[in-house]
Amino acid sequence: MSAPRPTSQDGSDERYSRCGPSTFPQPALGPEGQAADHVRRGPGRPRARARRPAQGDREVDHLELEVEETVIRLLATQQPMARDLRLLVAATKIANDLERVGDHAVNIAQSAERLLAARVIAPEPELLEMARQARAMLSGALDAFVRGDAGLGREICRRDDSVDALHHSVFRILLTHMMEDPHIIGAAMDLFLVSRNLERVADLATNIAEDVVFVVEGKTIKHHAEG
């Protein structure tokens, strides 16, 4: 059942040929610009900013469908092979990953709205660090995709453990705070949700980085298939 996957080693930082990323629609405001920074908004900042992601999310949803239509059209009309074929298959997956990043951005914004209304606790420094790392991973994964840089892709994958560790720290810290002061439980749950959403954004950035390695090298490193 399992066929040998065509392998090409045509340079890890070479730009994509023929049907490269420029074939696909470019977002005016990508999920990368939406996701991680909502958590940095402290109490007292204008609440209008927390409402913007819903509009941006619809745009991301629409762009995902456009990418999928473009891929199906190219598959039907161009009969792409090897790296071009891998790029098209990866493009639908990456578009789906980015659509999910957009969903997480909306979730974070909704928690931010509630946290701003309650004003009972400030986010932990660990949460701000998670936001910084998750955003950097997403940005790096997209750079790796655009540049066809498998080396950068692998580096991004290695950073996921750090965000996971921060998520566990945030969980333990919030649990302690909730035990000490039950009045903050609602707000602490929202901070936990933000942490969970950031952890998922880092996972999705890792998926994208894995797909970059697959496109460039024809080699699957997903699910730690490299060992």
Add this chain to the structure above:
Amino acid sequence: MSAPRPTSQDGSDERYSRCGPSTFPQPALGPEGQAADHVRRGPGRPRARARRPAQGDREVDHLELEVEETVIRLLATQQPMARDLRLLVAATKIANDLERVGDHAVNIAQSAERLLAARVIAPEPELLEMARQARAMLSGALDAFVRGDAGLGREICRRDDSVDALHHSVFRILLTHMMEDPHIIGAAMDLFLVSRNLERVADLATNIAEDVVFVVEGKTIKHHAEG
């Protein structure tokens, strides 16, 4: 940029032609059999059952890669068109969705382990109902895929709101319990995580059901594109 998608209305309950589901590897124990039932395991049942999903998850991960390899091989060698092409694109997405269901099953099993060790609270009836509905949705979505039944696919999509509503109920109930008795906060957080994972399983079942409609009718109902 957006090309008109090829549309075919070749019967909603007709079996898939040429590269139908039988082309793909069959799991010995699918994520459907893993995900929703971990939550039904009450205190006192053997804990060994909660450890099984890690092994099953690796098998699901492996099967996802096999599906992807099969799709790429078929795209490269068969130049499929119209419905066959849509089926192959959908197959990679569905395999990815099922891999994520497997991850959620592992998460639920991990929470189940901790809940069994703590034995401080029993799951809410709403949570058991969520497990029942999420499992039924996943099973229905896979039936719809195997049978090529767009009508069943649409029905599954409509059921997602019910699971979302139950998730919100569980959240409110747990919040109240935590406020009343801070000693159960840790366990309540785990029940909340189980609820969140079940909600995501229902979302993934909905994704699969949407893809079935897309394969059969060439029509996108994702992101409520139908209005």
